[in-house]
Amino acid sequence: MSLLMSGSCFAFVRDEFADEILKDTEPVKPVTNLNYNYESCEKIPIKLKIKQNISTKKDGVYDGQEVLFEVRQNVKYNNKIILKQGDLVKATVDGYLSRGMNGIPASIILDNFEMSGIDSKKIKGFYKKRGLNLSLMVYPIKWALTPIPGVGSLTNFILGGNAHITSRDTVVIYYYPNWGKTKESSPID
Amino acid sequence: MKKELRNILIGIIIILNLAAVRAFASDNLSSEIINDMYIQKRISDIGLKLLNANKIDKRMIFVYNSKYSKINAEPGLTRREIVLYDKSIQFASDDDEIAAFLAREISKTEESYTGIWRGLVSSVQIKCAPKKYQIFFDKRAVDYMVKAGYNPIALITFMNKSYPQKRFDKFSRTNLTSKRLANIYEYIYTKYPYFLKHNEYLESDSYQNFLLTSSENRKKLMEKIKAGSKKEINYE
Numbered sequence: 001m002s003l004l005m006s007g008s009c010f011a012f013v014r015d016e017f018a019d020e021i022l023k024d025t026e027p028v029k030p031v032t033n034l035n036y037n038y039e040s041c042e043k044i045p046i047k048l049k050i051k052q053n054i055s056t057k058k059d060g061v062y063d064g065q066e067v068l069f070e071v072r073q074n075v076k077y078n079n080k081i082i083l084k085q086g087d088l089v090k091a092t093v094d095g096y097l098s099r100g101m102n103g104i105p106a107s108i109i110l111d112n113f114e115m116s117g118i119d120s121k122k123i124k125g126f127y128k129k130r131g132l133n134l135s136l137m138v139y140p141i142k143w144a145l146t147p148i149p150g151v152g153s154l155t156n157f158i159l160g161g162n163a164h165i166t167s168r169d170t171v172v173i174y175y176y177p178n179w180g181k182t183k184e185s186s187p188i189d
Numbered sequence: 190m191k192k193e194l195r196n197i198l199i200g201i202i203i204i205l206n207l208a209a210v211r212a213f214a215s216d217n218l219s220s221e222i223i224n225d226m227y228i229q230k231r232i233s234d235i236g237l238k239l240l241n242a243n244k245i246d247k248r249m250i251f252v253y254n255s256k257y258s259k260i261n262a263e264p265g266l267t268r269r270e271i272v273l274y275d276k277s278i279q280f281a282s283d284d285d286e287i288a289a290f291l292a293r294e295i296s297k298t299e300e301s302y303t304g305i306w307r308g309l310v311s312s313v314q315i316k317c318a319p320k321k322y323q324i325f326f327d328k329r330a331v332d333y334m335v336k337a338g339y340n341p342i343a344l345i346t347f348m349n350k351s352y353p354q355k356r357f358d359k360f361s362r363t364n365l366t367s368k369r370l371a372n373i374y375e376y377i378y379t380k381y382p383y384f385l386k387h388n389e390y391l392e393s394d395s396y397q398n399f400l401l402t403s404s405e406n407r408k409k410l411m412e413k414i415k416a417g418s419k420k421e422i423n424y425e
Contacts, residue, residue, distance in 0.1 A: 013397050013400045013401060015385065015388065015391065015400055016407075017378075017407040017408075017410065017411055018378075018382075018385040018386065018388065021378070021411065021414060022382055022385060022386045025382070025386070026386070027381075027382040028383060030335045030380075030381050030383060032242065032335070032336060032337065032338040033242045033243070033244070033336050033337075034238075034242055034337070034338055036241050036242065036244075038241070059419065059420060059421070062419045063328065063376055063380065064379045064380045094329075094332060095325060095328055095329055095332075096325075097321070097322070097325050100321045102314075102317065102318065104314050104318060104321060109329075111332075124244050124246075128303065130304070133305065133310065135310055135313070136305065136310060139313070139317075
């Protein structure tokens with residue numbers, strides 16, 4: 001009985017890592033997106049180009065890395081310019097995958113696009129870039145060679161391509177000006 | 190005459206008993222159905238909230254199934270149907286932990302929409318090399334949970350309770366669970382330190398057990414941060 005009851009009496013282990021590393025900081029609560037309203041279909045494309053090339057080659061990207069873009073051409077809504085050519089747009093690397101065996105390509109995911117004057121909740125900005133996918137070539141060869149013992153596995157050494165986002169790429173994200181407006185036109189939180 | 194009366198009485202008793210058994214069985218059946226409907230609604234609500242909050246415009250459905258079937262273990266990749274079996278849901282102690290499971294499956298299913306032949310090649314790649322994608326999906330799940338207002342630490346507590354630990358992962362198709370947990374912890378620290386600073390799961394037994402079993406990995410992370418390195422840590 002005492003064993004059963006003693007559970008709550010134990011002092012719990014502190015998270016020393018969090019205690020030490022975060023002791024002098026007060027991180028902000030991340031923004032959620034819960035008051036959505038996707039009724040409107042009206043969307044405006046925003047064309048961007050990256051300021052500094054990024055690549056999965058040689059640990060070139062990491063999670064949470066900030067990436068800067070500039071607007072390729074003026075963006076208009078209701079005959080008003082809402083973004084000028086050359087305006088800066090910030091995004092973050094939301095995930096990346098290094099290239100793998102059997103021709104699996106690397107990929108980079110960018111999200112959380114932020115720009116002045118536009119509510120980021122009205123942006124649909126998920127962007128993904130992959131490297132060269134060699135799986136289509138590798139898998140048939142692998143399966144054809146599998147009857148010969150040990151030979152099919154040799155294709156494991158064929159790696160897919162790295163993913164690069166360069167200034168030649170046009171990254172297109174969309175601005176939905178009426179997202180979040182309910183019928184009573186109450187603003188999104 | 191007496192014998193006939195006795196037979197009639199026995200007959201009536203048997204009929205009454207059968208009726209009672211049937212009523213009891215149908216009561217049990219309907220309560221099972223009501224319970225299944227309740228769990229199904231809860232899963233659909235959480236799943237759809239995750240999709241909407243993250244602006245995921247790919248169709249997928251969420252299904253509660255009490256019986257696990259190995260034959261169709263990955264319906265997320267083929268039919269875009271995310272199935273939550275009894276053997277998984279029994280580990281979840283709150284909505285955040287259910288969201289953790291669903292968010293992970295959503296990130297996998299979303300990947301099956303992208304790439305050549307409407308995502309067929311991606312699905313084959315995920316199926317053939319799941320180890321490569323596991324940590325990637327775990328991290329995406331953290332992002333999805335945060336956007337939808339769920340606590341990402343629940344992914345750690347849920348996985349710590351429900352995923353077994355293998356001996357090696359060098360020649361395995363999957364990563365060691367301890368490695369995955371350490372990567373999730375690092376990702377939460379990097380992008381959402383708020384949840385570590387205000388940790389609602391700190392006193393939960395599952396999280397305490399994670400702290401106990403991950404001390405070496407957390408030490409590695411601390412060294413990386415102090416050194417200001419951006420290199421990936423080789424967690425164990």
